[in-house]
Every structure is written in structure tokens, then in C-alpha cells.
Amino acid sequence: MIPKQMQSLHLSVEKVQASRRQFILGVLAAGGGAAFGYHILAASPAAAETADKAKEALAFTPYLTIDGNGKVTVLSSQFEMGQGSYNGIATLVAEELDADWSTIEVLGAAGNVAAYGNIAFGGKFQGTGGSTSMFTSWERYRKAGAAARATLVAAAASEWGVQSSEIAVENGVVSHPSGKSGGFGAFAAKAASMPIPADVTLKQPSDWKLIGNEKLKRFDSARKSNGTEQYTIDVKLPGMLTAVMIHPPLFGATLKSFDATAAKAIKGVVDVVETPRGVAVVAEHMWAAISGRDAVSVEWDESTAEKRSTLELMSLYKDIAGKAPAAIARKDGDADAGFASAAKVLEATFEFPYLSHAAMEPLNAVARKNDDGTLEIWGGHQFPDVYQMLAGQIAGITPDKVQLHVMKTGGSFGRRAVFDGDVVVEAVHVAKAIGYKAPVKVQWTREDDIRGGRYRPSYVHRMKAGIDGEGKLIAWSDHVVGQSIMGKTMFDGMIKNGVDPTSVEGANNLPYAIPNQTVGLTTTEVGVPVLWWRSVGSTHTAFAAEAFLDEIAEAAGQDPVEYRLSMLEPQSRHAVVLKMAAEKAEWAKPLAAGRFRGVSVAESFGTVVAQIAEVSVNSSGGIKVERVVAAVDCGLAVNPDQVRAQVEGGVGFGLGAILAEEITLSKGMVDQGNFDVYTPLRIDAMPVVEVHILPSANPPSGIGEPGVPPIGPAVANAVYKALGKRIYVMPFAKSLSA
Incomplete structure (x- = not known):
């Protein structure tokens, strides 16, 4: 039986789709860039079941953008946790686009089930798991790259007054035998106003330069090696507080009472609050939070706990x-x-x-409520639709007002694909408990991670x-x-x-x-x-x-x-x-x-x-x-x-x-x-x-x-x-x- 909180997931997500599309396309149009995708009915078997509704709600969905400088940003439906999904998806796009590999960037995307629903899961929800990233991306992202290429070519042909068939594209440069040429950025603004083809022809394997290339190295290798890659543990927002959790020592136990007097006397501790998943110690920094946690006295109700060895x-x-x-x-x-x-x-x-999954980066998430009533969450969003819906319920807002920042994550192995939101839910609960007066990062320790179940x-x-x-x-x-x-x-x-x-x-x-x-x-x-x-x-x-x-x-x-x-x-x-x-x-x-x-x-x-x-x-x-x-x-x-x-x-x-x-x-x-x-x-x-x-x-x-x-x-x-x-x-x- 599907838990009650999950029953409204698909209905809730439908409300997000239109506003998400408007946000992405609107911003890009204002910035002189272009967004590309392909017809949603080609993206997901599930969408075909509701063809008329899909056409009305979302004719094209963005899988990549190109800015005025020619930078190609791929919007990945798949979560990057070290397995290389971002690199693989970037390869699919760059191959069909004939992009310059050095201009590629990949960002995690969420909030649009019609566009990002995992085909291996029936296309009904977005999720990364089961080693399905390349399977679900294989056709949709190549078609997005091909559609972007065709639109750029059409834009150049219009500007130069030539036939599209006479134009070549290679390594991010559009050129004509007459000697005319330009980078993608030169045509991005014009391409943004042109119709995007719904049907495109994909390259034959004999023409591939990147797919299957033995020498192609990951686009993100340097920053992963030199420490500049950003993970949730690195997120720092103005005025942000750090919270650590006190979970029940036995699975199934519940909070009876706690005394935080000693903890609140420790310098840097801001508050100690109750949440549905335990007690949270909120502080100005991690060390104060841990010190405060050690000083809290907690009594648990273990009557329904698992006590077997x-x-x-x-x-x-x-x-x-x-x-x-x-x-x-x-x-x-x-x-x-x-x-x-x-x-x-x-x-x-x-x-x-x-x-235990024992990933190198223990569980964490950051939540911030904005003055306009929207909620932002930074984290490893392996099941983004679920977390968006649960966070909205806690905050008392609709899912379309929950913006997920899909962070790269130092490993998961399935641990962040949870049904109850886990640390994401904790971050929202803690932020709510302190009246949303500051952004809150909930950071688990290694001990929390290994003793935290799942x-x-x-x-x-x-x-x-x-x-x-x-x-x-x-x-x-x-x-x-x-x-x-x-x-x-x-x-x-x-x-x-x-x-x-x-x-x-x-x-x-x-x-x-x-x-x-x-x-x-x-x-x-x-x-x-x-x-x-x-x-x-x-x-x-x-x-x-x-x-x-x-x-x-x-x-x-x-x-x-x-x-x-x-x-x-x-x-x-x-x-x-x-x-x-x-x-x-x-x-x-x-x-x-x-x-x-x-x-x-x-x-x-x-x-x-x-x-x-x-x-x-x-x-x-x-x-x-x-x-x-x-x-x-x-x-x-x-x-x-x-x-x-x-x-x-x-x-x-x-x-x-x-x-x-x-x-x-x-x-x-x-x-x-x-x-x-x-x-x-x-x-x-x-x-x-x-x-x-x-x-x-x-x-x-x-x-x-x-x-x-x-x-x-x-x-x-x-x-x-x-x-x-x-x-x-x-x-x-x-x-x-x-």
C-alpha cells in the first residue's frame, strides 16, 4: 500500500510543471540564450498515455541551454553521486550538438516529471537508481542535442541568407563555405526565437566522435581532483546555522522528553528543538552543535522499539x-x-x-524559507519529486514553491533514495521549528550515518x-x-x-x-x-x-x-x-x-x-x-x-x-x-x-x-x-x- 503522504505525489507534481517551464524559458529569453528540448511525447512512454494534457501543459522541455558566450549547460534529470552520470549525459548532448567539450557544464534539474521522469521507472517520477541513467537518457538527450544543433543552424542560415544544408557545425563553431562562421553564442539569441524541430535525425555510429571515445576524459575531473567541486557539505549561506540531530538509540523508539538547559549554556548554541525524527541542536557552527548535543539529556519511549540482537x-x-x-x-x-x-x-x-552504505559524504541538507514564501533546499536529491512534495507539506506550501538545488554528492549507493525524505525532511522541520529565522544545514556525523538505519x-x-x-x-x-x-x-x-x-x-x-x-x-x-x-x-x-x-x-x-x-x-x-x-x-x-x-x-x-x-x-x-x-x-x-x-x-x-x-x-x-x-x-x-x-x-x-x-x-x-x-x-x- 502506498503511504498516505505519497498518494498525492503525482497530483502535486502536475502543479509544478508549468511554472518550472516558465521559469527556465523566461530567464533564458531575458539573458539572450536558448533552451532546447524535444517533444515530450518522445521522452516518456508514461506521457503518451496523457497526450492531450502533455501537449497543453508542456510542448517542449529544456534539457540544455546555450548562453551568449557559447557555454553549453546540460540540465540533467539524473543525480550525480560519483558514478559519472553527468559526464555520460553531457557526452550524449555534445555528440549530437557538435559542441566544444571544454564549454560543457552540467547542472542537476528537478521539478518537472514530464521532462525528467525516469523512463526505466515508467516515466512517472524522477529518480536516479538501478543503474538506469544512460538507459533513460540515451534517446532524449541525444535528441535534445540534435534539436539544438538544427536550431542553431537554422538561425545562422537565416542570418547569412543561405541554405541550412550548406552549413557545417564542428567543435562549437557554425560555418559556411563562403567563409562565414561563428560560435554557438553568436546565434543563441536568434535561435531562442525560432521554432524547435520536434523530429530530428540522429548521427550514425560511424560519425560519432565522443560516444565510445576511449580517450575522452570526464569534464569535471580537474575540480574533483583539486577540491573545488561543491557538495552540500560545502554550502554556506549568509547567516546559516548548523544543526545536528539526536536520533533514538533504538529503531522505533520515540521522544518522551528532553532537557536542553546545559546545552543552551554552551557558546554558539542557538536553540534545541523537537522534531518528528528526534531532537535537533542548532548552533552557529558544527563544533558548537556537537558540543551542545553531548549536553542534552533525552528520555525515550522504547515500548515499540526493535530490541532483538x-x-x-x-x-x-x-x-x-x-x-x-x-x-x-x-x-x-x-x-x-x-x-x-x-x-x-x-x-x-x-x-x-x-x-551500511557508508558514503564518504555523510547525509546533509540545507533549507531556507524566503520572504516571498518559497522554500529552497540544497541536497543530494535522488528522489526529487518526493522530497519536493514532502517539504511543501511540512512548510504548508504547494510543491511548485519548493525549489530544489540538486547538489553533487560524495556517494550514495542508494542511501539518498528514501521514501520519507530523511535528512531533507529533517532540515525543513528544523528550519520551521526555529521560525525560519535563518537558513539551516542539518549535517549528520559519521556515527549518525552508520547508526541511522536504512x-x-x-x-x-x-x-x-x-x-x-x-x-x-x-x-x-x-x-x-x-x-x-x-x-x-x-x-x-x-x-x-x-x-x-x-x-x-x-x-x-x-x-x-x-x-x-x-x-x-x-x-x-x-x-x-x-x-x-x-x-x-x-x-x-x-x-x-x-x-x-x-x-x-x-x-x-x-x-x-x-x-x-x-x-x-x-x-x-x-x-x-x-x-x-x-x-x-x-x-x-x-x-x-x-x-x-x-x-x-x-x-x-x-x-x-x-x-x-x-x-x-x-x-x-x-x-x-x-x-x-x-x-x-x-x-x-x-x-x-x-x-x-x-x-x-x-x-x-x-x-x-x-x-x-x-x-x-x-x-x-x-x-x-x-x-x-x-x-x-x-x-x-x-x-x-x-x-x-x-x-x-x-x-x-x-x-x-x-x-x-x-x-x-x-x-x-x-x-x-x-x-x-x-x-x-x-x-x-x-x-x-x-
Whole structure:
């Protein structure tokens, strides 16, 4: 069921669309520039359902602007959090526009569902997630660039009195054989008054100069490297105050009372206020806010709080996993009959802990109420429509009066894609509590971030497999036990027959030819807040499947790569990337003494990745991952250098998680608080990563997340070769020390 506060989202957003269009187009016309887009019906399948209304409300929507100096500003529907979406979208625009790459800038855009709704999500709301940025942008931003180019050409042709077909555009310069030429800025004002073509012809791949260019570097690399890039943590407004939160120590607890007398006596503390999410200490600067927080005495009502430990929860999960699942996600053939006829049956139980997102920039947001009644919010707006609507409700204004400043963010991994607004809501509540007398930045500390919930859920997989006398896998079952991410959210309607797709993705779509297989799910009710985490369900399903498959291959007496290939169609994407990885890693060639290899292959977000990990064992029996060879089929690679970077980053992110990361609870309280005990991968543990991209003419699929799922099982399979020990309990540190 969609929460009450979400039910009015689409109606509220409709009010924003027209005013947003008028604001952007009006400002540009006054500034002598031009805004470009293409007909909204080409942007979103959802819009086509309401064609007449879309035509009336929004004939064209801006995706880029060009000013009088020739600067090209791309207005991105996708949120930039380090994954390179801004760079990819800029590449699409610049390619069709024939722009000068050095003139490109990208800004986050929000407040226009018709223009910016994510096509992968049905076009009904704006959001960044599921590694869909290039998929949703692939056509609309190329068409915007092509429309802008055509309009500039028409403007130049009109001014010069020549035919448009005689004009060429290259590197931001419009030219004619007569010798006449000019930069984009010279024609921007005239182009702004000309009709924008609804239908444009896109370039053929043979004419691309930027898309697929191996040497193209990110337009924002310099400022990200020299520290001049601006994030929400850098926002400083005149008179701005800083607030830190005191959240309940137990999930589900509520505020009973608090005493702020001592806190208010600390120099720099301005106020201590109650909010629906806890107590906020508001101060002139961060240090005063933290000092004040330490001095506040709070009493909590814990009568409805979650008080179980993770040990209790895991024991419960394992007990449930040994019983029949509550729902069936996949059923092929007759698994029970397959097990009965099998020559050998194998069983295993895999345990996965809660995981924190632990992005480098902890959660934050800035809210300011203006004299004209509008509300401005700076933050990492991964679900902007949701935050705009919730903020308006708190402030008592309509969503069109909430202006979102979409800031670049130092990582998210799904953490800022929340249904209740989280830190954005906190910032508005705190600003309201102090009477909007000053802008307020709510800044979480690392401890707030790690103890603040919204974790990758904890899961148990109960696996069973049967092989015949020749080693063929004839029966398979996987019972998944864990919390639902989508339940009781705006995505509740996607749960069908008791199956949350995010709990079983990667398990219910295995590519292997197994005649009898069952994937079951039992969803648990636990008071620990959960959320998608980089690569979501495949973080655990790929591990359970690929680690167990290696065990089955050994029981069948077969090579792990060949065993997988025997169950795959020879020309399937999985088979092709698996063979590529094996070839590049020289799988058939013996390794040097002390080195051991493991393999895995997984699909997530439309992309297939195979990885082969090489590990070594030190004198004390410790494991080090030395090398990872990855083969990737992500469709057409818009930015090959960025694809490699994301796979490299995914390997490091996933490796840190499986080696040592876990969130544990004692009597309901989170044990971890900072990176001394919650330990992401250290730099000296990062392996050498080689990424090989499969050439493809298919549209781009995801890349921000698919590098994560295969690394865990690949390393686990290598560890077995090295130590003779199967890894069933995450993280490895727990299994290897047992």
C-alpha cells in the first residue's frame, strides 16, 4: 500500500510543471540564450498515455541551454553521486550538438516529471537508481542535442541568407563555405526565437566522435581532483546555522522528553528543538552543535522499539529457512522429484549481515524559507519529486514553491533514495521549528550515518542441489529469508504474490539450464529500517548462487568455468563474457605457486559481468586478493573510461563488504559507529583490476552497480582453492576466524 503522504505525489507534481517551464524559458529569453528540448511525447512512454494534457501543459522541455558566450549547460534529470552520470549525459548532448567539450557544464534539474521522469521507472517520477541513467537518457538527450544543433543552424542560415544544408557545425563553431562562421553564442539569441524541430535525425555510429571515445576524459575531473567541486557539505549561506540531530538509540523508539538547559549554556548554541525524527541542536557552527548535543539529556519511549540482537534475528532466519517458503518466486519442473532421483544431493546455508552504505559524504541538507514564501533546499536529491512534495507539506506550501538545488554528492549507493525524505525532511522541520529565522544545514556525523538505519537487509539463503550420475545439475532450490525493501513504500504495488522482486532478483532469473528449480521467499517483519544498497538483491543472491555452483562443480568433478558454460547457451551474453574473462585471465594456464583463482558471473540491471579473482595466502594464513579480471557486457559503452572506473570501484566496494563489513545489533542497538569498527576496504587491500568491455551495438544498460555482485563469490571460490574452506557466513573475517 502506498503511504498516505505519497498518494498525492503525482497530483502535486502536475502543479509544478508549468511554472518550472516558465521559469527556465523566461530567464533564458531575458539573458539572450536558448533552451532546447524535444517533444515530450518522445521522452516518456508514461506521457503518451496523457497526450492531450502533455501537449497543453508542456510542448517542449529544456534539457540544455546555450548562453551568449557559447557555454553549453546540460540540465540533467539524473543525480550525480560519483558514478559519472553527468559526464555520460553531457557526452550524449555534445555528440549530437557538435559542441566544444571544454564549454560543457552540467547542472542537476528537478521539478518537472514530464521532462525528467525516469523512463526505466515508467516515466512517472524522477529518480536516479538501478543503474538506469544512460538507459533513460540515451534517446532524449541525444535528441535534445540534435534539436539544438538544427536550431542553431537554422538561425545562422537565416542570418547569412543561405541554405541550412550548406552549413557545417564542428567543435562549437557554425560555418559556411563562403567563409562565414561563428560560435554557438553568436546565434543563441536568434535561435531562442525560432521554432524547435520536434523530429530530428540522429548521427550514425560511424560519425560519432565522443560516444565510445576511449580517450575522452570526464569534464569535471580537474575540480574533483583539486577540491573545488561543491557538495552540500560545502554550502554556506549568509547567516546559516548548523544543526545536528539526536536520533533514538533504538529503531522505533520515540521522544518522551528532553532537557536542553546545559546545552543552551554552551557558546554558539542557538536553540534545541523537537522534531518528528528526534531532537535537533542548532548552533552557529558544527563544533558548537556537537558540543551542545553531548549536553542534552533525552528520555525515550522504547515500548515499540526493535530490541532483538542480530544473533537472535539470524537464528530466527535460519529456522525459517529450514521450513517451506511463504511465497514462490520461480518454479520450473518438479524440484522434489529431481532431488529424489539425484545421485547426489548437496545443501548449504548462506548468511548475510546488515550493511551500511557508508558514503564518504555523510547525509546533509540545507533549507531556507524566503520572504516571498518559497522554500529552497540544497541536497543530494535522488528522489526529487518526493522530497519536493514532502517539504511543501511540512512548510504548508504547494510543491511548485519548493525549489530544489540538486547538489553533487560524495556517494550514495542508494542511501539518498528514501521514501520519507530523511535528512531533507529533517532540515525543513528544523528550519520551521526555529521560525525560519535563518537558513539551516542539518549535517549528520559519521556515527549518525552508520547508526541511522536504512541498511542492506540481512538475509539467509537455504540452498539445495541435486546432480545425476554424470554430474549434471538436475534440481535446484533456494529459500531466501529477509526483510522487504519495497514493502509499505510507494513501490508496494510491485510486490506480487508475496514476492518483493528486490529480495530475489539474481536468484529467480538464473541463466543456467536447470530442468527442476524452485526459488522461494519468506519476508520477515523486523523493526530495522532497510533500503536498497549498491546492486540491491544481487549483493546476496549472486553470492549464494555462484559460490554454491562452484561446490556443485567440484562434486561433479568438473572445471568451474566449463561446468557453467555447459549450462549456458553458447552465444548468450553470460557465456560470451565468461569466456572472455577466462581468456583474459588465462584460466587454462597454471598459476604461480601460492596463487589461487575463483570465478563467477552475474547479471544485474541489464548488464552481465564475469570476474576471475586471484588470491594469495600469507605466512599467517591471511588472504589477499591480488588481481581481478572482469569482462563486461553493458551494451554500448558511452564512456569506456568511465565504465572501467565503475567496475573498478564496484570491485573495491563489493570486496570491502564481503571481507569485513557488517552491522550488528545488541539488544536492538547498533554496535558500530565509525570506520574503526565498520571497516570498508583499505587502500592496501585493493587488487589490480583489469576490465574488458564487450563491443556492442545495443543501447547502454547499467554500469554503476553491476561490478559489485560477482566479486564476492569469485573471491570465495578462490579462497576455497587456497584454504580448502567454503565461505557460508559473511563477512569473510567471521567465517575464516571460526
